[in-house]
Amino acid sequence: MNQSLSRRNFLSAVTAVGVTAKANPSFVSDGKPAALGGEAVRKTPFPSWPVFDQREEQAVVATLRSGKWFRGNGQNVTRFETEYARLMGAQHCLATANGTSALLSALMALNIGPGDEVIVPPYTFIASINVILARHALPVFVDTDLETFQIDARKIEAAITERTRAIMPVHLGGAAADLDAILAVAQKHKLPVIEDACQSHLAEWRNRRVGTYGAAGCYSFQASKNLNSGEGGALLTNDAELHERCFTAHNNGRGQKSAPSGFQYQSSGLNLRLGEFQAALLLAQMTRLEDFARTREANAQYLTSMLREIPGLTPARMYEGCTRNAYHLYMFRYDARQFAGLTRDGFLNALKAEGIPAASGYGELNKEPFLQNALQSRAYQTAYGKAHLAHWVERNHTPANARLCSEAVWFTQNMLLASRTEMEQIAEAIRKIRKYSSDLVTK
Numbered sequence: 256m257n258q259s260l261s262r263r264n265f266l267s268a269v270t271a272v273g274v275t276a277k278a279n280p281s282f283v284s285d286g287k288p289a290a291l292g293g294e295a296v297r298k299t300p301f302p303s304w305p306v307f308d309q310r311e312e313q314a315v316v317a318t319l320r321s322g323k324w325f326r327g328n329g330q331n332v333t334r335f336e337t338e339y340a341r342l343m344g345a346q347h348c349l350a351t352a353n354g355t356s357a358l359l360s361a362l363m364a365l366n367i368g369p370g371d372e373v374i375v376p377p378y379t380f381i382a383s384i385n386v387i388l389a390r391h392a393l394p395v396f397v398d399t400d401l402e403t404f405q406i407d408a409r410k411i412e413a414a415i416t417e418r419t420r421a422i423m424p425v426h427l428g429g430a431a432a433d434l435d436a437i438l439a440v441a442q443k444h445k446l447p448v449i450e451d452a453c454q455s456h457l458a459e460w461r462n463r464r465v466g467t468y469g470a471a472g473c474y475s476f477q478a479s480k481n482l483n484s485g486e487g488g489a490l491l492t493n494d495a496e497l498h499e500r501c502f503t504a505h506n507n508g509r510g511q512k513s514a515p516s517g518f519q520y521q522s523s524g525l526n527l528r529l530g531e532f533q534a535a536l537l538l539a540q541m542t543r544l545e546d547f548a549r550t551r552e553a554n555a556q557y558l559t560s561m562l563r564e565i566p567g568l569t570p571a572r573m574y575e576g577c578t579r580n581a582y583h584l585y586m587f588r589y590d591a592r593q594f595a596g597l598t599r600d601g602f603l604n605a606l607k608a609e610g611i612p613a614a615s616g617y618g619e620l621n622k623e624p625f626l627q628n629a630l631q632s633r634a635y636q637t638a639y640g641k642a643h644l645a646h647w648v649e650r651n652h653t654p655a656n657a658r659l660c661s662e663a664v665w666f667t668q669n670m671l672l673a674s675r676t677e678m679e680q681i682a683e684a685i686r687k688i689r690k691y692s693s694d695l696v697t698k
């Protein structure tokens with residue numbers, strides 16, 4: 256499609272839904288970048304995070320005054336579990352201390368431990384990998400799909416061995432991994448799928464929430480996440496028996512029928528419980544989730560319509576099955592060659608000078624020295640043997656991920672809570688930087 260035509264169509268569509276033409280950007284920028292002494296596009300910060308008012312204040316104070324501060328005597332945690340399960344369309348929800356605990360409970364409930372392999376993407380937050388290491392299981396990395404930033408599902412089958420016990424895709428950035436392909440290969444090899452949906456609150460695959468397709472789906476409510484209680488997490492499942500095992504794992508080995516502070520144990524376990532204060536916050540924060548998600552999605556789509564017309568920028572593509580993106584992160588790839596060789600760091604600094612914070616995102620986690628060290632530990636050497644671990648090093652080949660780690664640029668979700676004008680300012684700043692990129696290179 257002709258690009259200027261598509262832009263015209265887009266603008267008329269925008270006007271049709273009631274935004275006046277005046278609000279649209281000029282699409283020309285003559286001024287110099289702020290990094291070269293010009294005027295910054297923005298002088299005020301983006302919306303701050305978290306957002307709260309009397310709703311949160313009352314909920315937390317009421318919990319304080321009740322004197323019931325843990326799930327054993329309060330009602331907030333169980334109320335949150337019921338409401339989150341309903342919101343997400345899952346049969347069971349287990350609230351946990353954080354997203355890490357949700358993932359860990361799933362691995363414990365599925366009896367994944369030493370000698371086992373878990374398939375995982377390298378482009379993720381480190382907790383996805385740390386939970387596997389905490390069980391002394393072996394993370395097996397499948398390369399990233401450069402276009403979508405998600406695990407390359409086409410490469411999962413080749414990574415399966417007789418040791419594989421689970422596939423743990425991550426729905427990265429608020430979008431969805433290719434669940435059709437992942438579930439097909441999982442079914443074929445009879446492997447459970449643990450969805451790491453820690454960044455994807457309200458995201459959907461074929462109009463159903465992510466985190467409800469696998470054996471379990473795990474969410475995080477850590478402070479940066481789109482649903483925030485400082486720390487917090489949840490596990491969703493439609494399997495009553497798995498839910499019971501996860502509950503037991505997260506409650507020091509005590510099942511739902513034993514009192515939380517009773518002394519009967521069904522298995523080994525840990526204390527990974529969510530507290531009543533966090534649950535009170537979550538119930539209040541949940542009243543904002545849908546509205547915020549709509550704002551983020553509308554702004555992100557608008558931003559994409561502008562950024563994809565700038566040569567050298569490639570916004571992360573979504574799979575056709577991803578019917579809703581939660582936009583925890585707004586991610587794109589940056590091609591320095593289209594910016595006169597201006598490095599990504601140079602680009603990020605120039606953006607920062609314009610009043611637009613951006614990050615380079617994850618490094619190559621599967622090449623981290625700490626990971627190599629862990630595999631050289633006595634526990635791993637005993638559980639897997641030298642030959643298997645040497646072979647792991649050969650298998651740990653992820654060239655697309657290496658490239659992505661060198662090209663990615665992120666904006667955080669709170670920036671998407673701003674107005675359309677601010678999305679236009681982002682695009683304008685980038686056009687300015689590109690126009691003056693050779694000056695920025697020699698600066």
Ligand SMILES: *Cc1c(COP(=O)(O)O)cnc(C)c1O
Nearest residue numbers: 353354355380382383453475477
């Ligand atoms: C945040 C996050 C986690 C861990 O959640 P915590 O609540 O911080 O423990 C796991 N996986 C991904 C992809 C995350 O973004």
